[in-house]
Amino acid sequence: MSKKKVLVFGTGFAGQGHTEAFRDAGAEVVGIVGRTAEVVKDVAEKLAIPYSSTDWKLALAECQPDIVAIATPGGAHVEAIKDAINVGCHVFCDKPLSESGETSEEIYQLALEKGVKTAFAASFRYMPHIMQAKQLIDAGKIGEPREVECISHFNLDPNIPFGWSHRIEAGGGRLNNNFTHLLSIVTSVIGEKILSVCGEVRNDMPKAPVVDGVHNFMTRRNFIPDDINSPELQWKDCDAEWSYTVMMQVESRLSTQNPVSVLFKHGGLVPRFNEDHLVFHGSKGSIYIKGHYGAGPLYLWDENKAWTEIPLPLEIAEALPKIEDDTQRSWTHLAIQLVKDVSGEKVAPYQTFKEGAEYQHIIDLIRKNDRAVDLT
Template sequence: MTKKQTVLVFGTGFAGEGHAKAFRDAGAEVVAIVGRTLSVVEDVAQRLDIPYSSTDLKQALEQCNPDIVAVATPGGAHVEPIKQAIEFGCHIFCEKPLSESGDSATELYQLALEKGVKTAFVASFRYMPRIIQAKQLIASGAIGEPLEAECISHFNLDKNIPFGWSHTIESGGGRLNNNFTHMLSIVTSVLGETIISLEGEVRNDMPQAPVVEGVHNFMQRRNYIPEDINSPDLKWKDCNVEWSYTVMMQIESDYPAKQPVSVLIKHGGLVPRFNEDHLVFHGSKGSIYIKGNYGAGPLYLWDEKKEWNEVELPTTISESLPDIADDTQRSWTHLATQMVKDLNGETVEPYQTFKDGSEYQVIIDKIRENGL
């Protein structure tokens, strides 16, 4: 019989709840949830019907003995919990970024290797349906030899978002950790996993942020923006992360090509978009254009007729993914399902691990040298 994998979720925010649902949908049993604040973790556990809740991870590991630990806190709070989970022999499903620095991320990767535990790195928007479609089209030769890729996004985030983990390097914040990780995962998924060269620069457009109490769920932070931003009673804290970045790289193509694929990834966190955010893959015979910063779609193909035509999503792709409308939740669930099947000895498609997460963090450290 297939073993029912047991899961402990570390984190009680948006990602924590999402990871719990993902593993349940994947057929695993969520046996425990651990958080920082007792009242919060108890409330989430009751609402999600999770039998065990605690603020003490070590105690939870000892009492629940989970097969998998899903780490769903901000990146700056990943290192010690992951070390504890690895020491207990648990497999790890970790939200991006893997940690706050390349050195600590590399250490986690090495520890997992030494202990022989399986890991999953959750930069999961590579599982967006249109991204999978683009990968299949390029593999079929629809655009010929891949030549270049362009990923442009502008989020127009409010500069007065209350101060939190996203505002400091130490906490795992910054747009490289929380946007670039997805974009790099998307591009390498479509074109090839080997990065030949890379350079980039960053810019901090938000030197300070207001301090507001009560923000817990990352997705609700806009609701806490102060009404009077000029109030003399309002406290402010310094921010030390990038809110915009530009990265250029060369990737070794998985498909026949005379030269590396040129890639541009440009993101402005605080500036408005004029037209759609987009991803484009150009080749020697055609091009693919996908609307949306993470490839939400629709997808258009420029072919030998020299015109753009929308291409419908094949049913084989939609049927291969969980039947979930929300892009984030569907992607989490798909990756969790791959990991559960893998642990049960089933053959699955390769998925990203701590090897990828550590390499991404080393890259991010290098990019940050130009600007911070």
């Protein structure tokens, strides 16, 4: 079969990562689009992409891709996705799907109406030890799942230069860019049916310094001003959350009798004392995974009443792309599923805009935070 043609929207860390993912998936990346002409030209040359542009609609018409990869900040997703769906493209979109549940629902319904395939890249559910945890739980190693803890502290610098991550309408906030991955991880291991949710958020960074030259999310720390107290420095208001606490109930695919309680606790600006971790507790045992997204290693508590490190099964390692970087490997694995699906091959179920819209509705509810009881 002929290679599927892919057009990438976004020139930063995600755009370059999506390019490599689809090439590894056997597709042909025919073009890339960005907002700054000089930057998109440089990235296209660096990645040997034959076409570059700052005009998304023109690029769709001239490249005629089978698939588009949306790698811009979440606030720029909606119109670009609509344009792509309306010309019949399948869509691979990074998280968040959009800046709100309403617009996410709109593009999900449009994709259904037009009959295009979609992939939602909250893709750390494909971390090897996450897949191992699912395998162990399905095998009954911890009995009936009862409780999950997702604990992380990132100690980000509060003087990170102002950008999309500081504004909700731009797709910023830790719920959009951390919680989406964790929710995907939990549902992949426990079950996809979310029963209830409540939570609260906190904005610890009400203002951020304005600095020119920041184009790549991953290098933004390099632009923190040397003199943060300079009277000449400009500042902008920020409205996105940097910490959150969420409680949720999820239906276990192993038993619908008792909902599984889930705690998500994330502090974006506070330091960690010990390692970030994920824990899955059950009626007979528990699974502990080091790392905020389950990088590992994985430990099992069972009838021996002790934590034992469990090696990663060979079949899981062999099922994933041979890529060391966790983010890139996860993107590539999902891109492979979409390319195979679009090509008519049978693949395992993967996350689509259905989950992307559901997650964004949940994030809207958490930010609304209208379930607290006033005790004053």
